[in-house]
Each structure stands twice: as C-alpha cells, then as structure tokens.
Amino acid sequence: xxxxxxxxxxxxxxxxxxxxxxxxxxxxxxxxxxxxxxxxxxxxxxxxxxxxxxxxxxxxxxxxxxxxxxxxxxxxxxxxxxxxxxxxxxxxxxxxxxxxxxxxxxxxxxxxxxxxxxxxxxxxxxxxxxxxxxxxxxxxxxxxxxxxxxxxxxxxxxxxxxxxxxxxxxxxxxxxxxxxxxxxxxxxxxxxxxxxxxxxxxxxxxxxxxxxxxxxxxxxx
Amino acid sequence: xxxxxxxxxxxxxxxxxxxxxxxxxxxxxxxxxxxxxxxxxxxxxxxxxxxxxxxxxxxxxxxxxxxxxxxxxxxx
Numbered sequence: 001x002x003x004x005x006x007x008x009x010x011x012x013x014x015x016x017x018x019x020x021x022x023x024x025x026x027x028x029x030x031x032x033x034x035x036x037x038x039x040x041x042x043x044x045x046x047x048x049x050x051x052x053x054x055x056x057x058x059x060x061x062x063x064x065x066x067x068x069x070x071x072x073x074x075x076x077x078x079x080x081x082x083x084x085x086x087x088x089x090x091x092x093x094x095x096x097x098x099x100x101x102x103x104x105x106x107x108x109x110x111x112x113x114x115x116x117x118x119x120x121x122x123x124x125x126x127x128x129x130x131x132x133x134x135x136x137x138x139x140x141x142x143x144x145x146x147x148x149x150x151x152x153x154x155x156x157x158x159x160x161x162x163x164x165x166x167x168x169x170x171x172x173x174x175x176x177x178x179x180x181x182x183x184x185x186x187x188x189x190x191x192x193x194x195x196x197x198x199x200x201x202x203x204x205x206x207x208x209x210x211x212x213x214x215x216x217x218x219x220x221x
Numbered sequence: 222x223x224x225x226x227x228x229x230x231x232x233x234x235x236x237x238x239x240x241x242x243x244x245x246x247x248x249x250x251x252x253x254x255x256x257x258x259x260x261x262x263x264x265x266x267x268x269x270x271x272x273x274x275x276x277x278x279x280x281x282x283x284x285x286x287x288x289x290x291x292x293x294x295x296x297x
Contacts, residue, residue, distance in 0.1 A: 046262075070242065090231060090235075094227055094228050094231050095228065096228050096231060096232055100293050100294075100296070100297040101235055101239070101297070102237045103293065104290050104293055105239070107286050107289055107290060108242050108243060108246065108286065108290065110237060110286075111243075111246055111283060111286035112246055112280055113248060114279065114282055115246060115250055115253075115282075116281055118250075118253075118275050118278070118279045119279075121272075122257060122274065122275065122276065124254070125272055126260055139260070139289075141256065141257075141260055146245055147256060147259070147260055175253065191231070212245065
C-alpha cells in the first residue's frame with residue numbers, strides 16, 4: 001500500500017520540490033488510518049481534475065460523535081419524563097383518558113431520537129476535509145438540510161494553524177486545524193481531528209510543492 | 222366553561238400538539254433525505270450504501286410515526 005502512496009506523490013510531484021517530507025508523513029498515517037482518517041481513499045467528487053488524486057480524507061474524532069449520541073439520548077429521556085409529568089398533571093386536573101397520548105408521546109420521542117441519532121451520524125460522516133494533490137475541500141453538513149462546501153487551491157494556502165484546546169482534546173490527542181488562504185478572510189477549519197500535526201505537515205509540503213510548480217510554469221512561459 | 226368543554230379543548234390541544242410535532246419531525250426527515258441525495262451527487266463514496274440505508278430508514282420511520290399519530294389522534 002505504501003507503493004500507492006509513493007505513486008501518488010510521484011504523480012503529484014512533477015517539479016523539483018525540495019524538503020518534501022509528506023511522503024513519510026503519509027506512510028506513517030497509512031499505518032494509523034481508521035474511519036476518521038483515510039490515506040489515498042477511493043473517493044471522487046464533482047469537478048475533479050484529470051491529474052488530481054485524493055491523498056487524505058479526514059473526519060472528526062469518533063469520540064465526539066458518541067458524545068453527541070449520549071447528549072441526544074439523555075435529552076430524549078429528560079424530555080419524555082417532563083412530558084409524562086405534564087400529561088399526568090393535565091390528567092389529574094381534567095378527567096380525560098391519557099393512554100393514547102402516552103403512546104403518541106412515546107412514538108414521537110422514539111422517532112425524534114432515532115432522527116437525531118441518524119442526523120448526528122450523517123453530519124459527522126459528511127463533515128469532511130479532503131486533501132487532494134491540487135486542493136483542499138471542506139464539506140460541512142448541518143442537521144436538517146444545510147450544507148457548506150469550501151475549496152482552496154493548495155498554492156493559495158498561506159498558513160496552517162493547529163490548536164489544542166482543553167483537557168478533552170489533550171487526552172484524546174486531537175486538535176483543531178485552521179487554514180488561512182490568500183485573499184480571503186474566511187478560514188477553513190476542521191475541529192477535533194486525529195494527528196493534526198502530521199496533517200499540518202502534509203498540507204504545508206503539498207502547498208510548497210504546488211507553489212514551486214506554479215513558479216516553474218511561470219518561468220517556463 | 223364547563224368541565225366537558227375544558228376536556229374537549231384540552232383533548233384538541235393535545236391532538237394538535239402531537240400532530241404538529243409529528244409534522245415537524247416528518248418535514249425534518251424529508252429535508253435531511255433531500256439534502257443527503259444532493260450531497261451524494263457531489264461525492265462518490267464506496268461506503269455510501271450504509272448512509273443511504275440510514276437516511277431512507279429515517280424517512281420511512283418518520284412517515285410511519287406521522288401516520289400512526291394522525292390515526293391515533295383521529296380515533297382518540
């Protein structure tokens with residue numbers, strides 16, 4: 001598999017880029033890859049160029065998905081308890097049979113909980129950060145039907161910042177990655193990713209390589 | 222207001238409340254399904270099938286819950 005990594009790098013590295021250490025970083029990440037981090041994944045997207053290859057696909061650490069699951073389930077249980085209490089109060093005040101309403105409440109709570117769990121999973125699954133040999137893509141899918149899609153050419157990456165905030169990130173060895181692109185105020189950011197320093201290294205190397213390529217092309221023309 | 226009238230009003234409020242909640246839930250599931258289809262067209266993943274199954278199951282469950290709540294509210 002590391003041959004694939006070498007092949008991908010070689011195909012991207014058509015210039016004499018110096019100090020190109022992304023190969024080792026990618027090989028290291030290949031050994032650590034999981035659902036949150038894929039090296040050379042089998043992924044295609046609209047607008048992909050002919051010579052372009054996806055090098056890394058990154059998602060947030062899975063712990064934060066499980067945390068959202070836990071929050072959803074606890075909230076659903078609390079909602080159910082509060083609503084049962086309200087229905088009982090109403091039932092005590094006015095003499096009406098509440099059996100059907102208890103069942104309806106159970107159905108709604110169960111349905112919405114399943115919906116929230118699936119939506120959390122989909123949001124996590126499609127909260128993607130893709131590094132290809134030409135660009136960086138950031139896809140965010142938020143809950144009920146909203147999505148944002150940000151792209152930046154690698155040669156336009158000016159700064160890659162890694163932040164490690166709080167005890168939880170320190171214990172899980174995850175971090176937030178912020179990318180500053182030329183001529184744009186908006187930042188691309190990916191929160192709670194595994195191996196942020198290796199990813200930072202890879203982005204900086206690819207960015208440097210693309211800038212050298214652009215410089216060479218300019219001189220040749 | 223007599224006890225019978227207040228009981229009728231409370232029942233109506235409960236029925237409308239549950240139908241409203243089920244409707245919001247259904248709309249949310251439909252929107253999520255449509256958005257997912259839209260995102261899926263942008264990407265081509267090997268693992269798309271499992272997420273497709275989840276989103277479709279979500280939509281089916283929401284429709285079933287909505288219909289059940291509507292029927293129960295009419296019957297009650």
